[in-house]
Amino acid sequence: MSSVFSARPRSRFRLAGLLAAALVIAAAVPAVLHIRSADAAEYPGPGVVSGNITVHDPTMVKGPDGTYLMAATAPGIALRTSTDRTKFSYTGLAFPNGSATWTDEYTGTKDGNLWAPDLSYRNGKYYLYYSASSFGKNKSAIFLATSTTGRPGSWTNQGKIYSTTTSSNHNAIDPNLIVDRQGKWWLSLGSFWSGIKMIELNPSTGKRISGSSTVHSIASRPGSTALEAPAIIYHAGYYYLFTSWDSCCKGKDSTYKIMVGRSKTITGPYKDRPGKLLTEGGGTQVLGTHGTVIGPGGQSLIQDGDGDVLVYHYYDGADNGVAKLGINRISWDSSNWPFVS
Known part of the structure; x- marks a missing residue:
């Protein structure tokens, strides 16, 4: 999820050719999963x-x-489907013709890119949180749309969930919904500026709890603002906060990497493997550049029937730095720290 310029929280490239013919990647994986330490x-x-x-x-x-x-x-949020988590088909845009005029105030253009969506299925419908912003600005907003089918054009705008202004010390982008063990709903968010934040939501509406002004700070990097894209899952008594560090969206020059820390409580404190607080720059690397896989990040997580799965983009060094889909299983070592397998 990303930044190209140090003066801005992220720099999105416009996704060209969303309606073009499907691209095929043959990324080699070993016949037997390569299990390694975290x-x-x-x-x-x-x-x-x-x-x-x-x-x-x-x-x-x-x-x-x-x-x-x-x-x-993408403008209007691009949708794809798969029956096997392997072959993906482009199906269209969440909003008809990619038009989401209610976000124009934040994108600074008509029907601009909507960034870093977050999908979940709860209460018999799909929830889609997404963010609107413009380059170099933290005047941003997170919105919610819902659908009973998930099909293109079926999404109903439920309005703005959270916003920041140019005088805010953080940025309202990169939403991620997590429901804790007590059934409370939380939205983590944030990119650059002062780091990753968290707010509580009302489970009956998916919106912020009425009258609440509490914003929890759960991760930051003193001396660097290159931190974004929160994604949280629960495993073995801990909440694990995955984030993306450093620079995205530079193709083969990208330096993105995926980091993690964990906490016994949803709002923190989160610590990395050696015990350093994530609010003090801590983080344990889970995935970084290797071979032709450059700058992996912008991640999300899904807890599927066969285990935990990491979903991300990376830049293909063997294909002129084109951004492509990466999917890997997450395994857990004897100390319950995650590693890619």
Whole structure:
């Protein structure tokens, strides 16, 4: 999820050719999963995926019929589906003709890119959180749309969930919904500026709890603002906060990497493997550049029937730095720290 310029929270490239013919990637993976320790220097390649996989900031959910629905950054939010989590087909835009005029105030243009969506399926419908912003500004907003089918054009705008202004010390982008063990709904968010934040939501509406002004700070990097894209899952008594560090969206020059920390409580404090607080710059690397897989990040997570799955984009060094879909299983070591397998 990303920044190209140090003066701005992210720099999105416009996703061209969303309606073009599907691209196919044949990313080699070993016949047997390469199991390694969480702090090993080498990483396995992305799992084999095919079809329409030119994607940025992917988020994925499994629907009640077993079909996977994926959303990604684009004007109107680009949608893809898969029946096997391997072959993906582009199906269209969440909003008709990509038009979301209610976001124009924040994108600074008519029907501009909507960034870093977050998908989930709850209460018999799909929830789609997404962000609107313009380059170099933290006048931004997170919106919610819902759909009972997930199909293009079926999404109903539920309005603005949270926003920031140019005088705010953080940025309202990169939403991620997590429901804690007590059933409370939380939205993590944030990019650059002062780091990753969290607010509580009303489970009956999916919107911020009325009258609440509490904003929790859960991760930051003193001396660097290059931190964004929160994604949280629960495992073995801990909440794990995954984030993306450093520079995205530079193709083969990207330096993105995926970091993690964990906490016993949803609002923190989160610590990395050695015990450093994520609010003090802590973070344990989960995935970084390796071989032709450059700058992996913009991640989301799905807890599927066969285990935990990391979904992300990376830049293909063997294909002129084109952004492509990466999917890997997440395994857990004996100390319950995650590693890519």
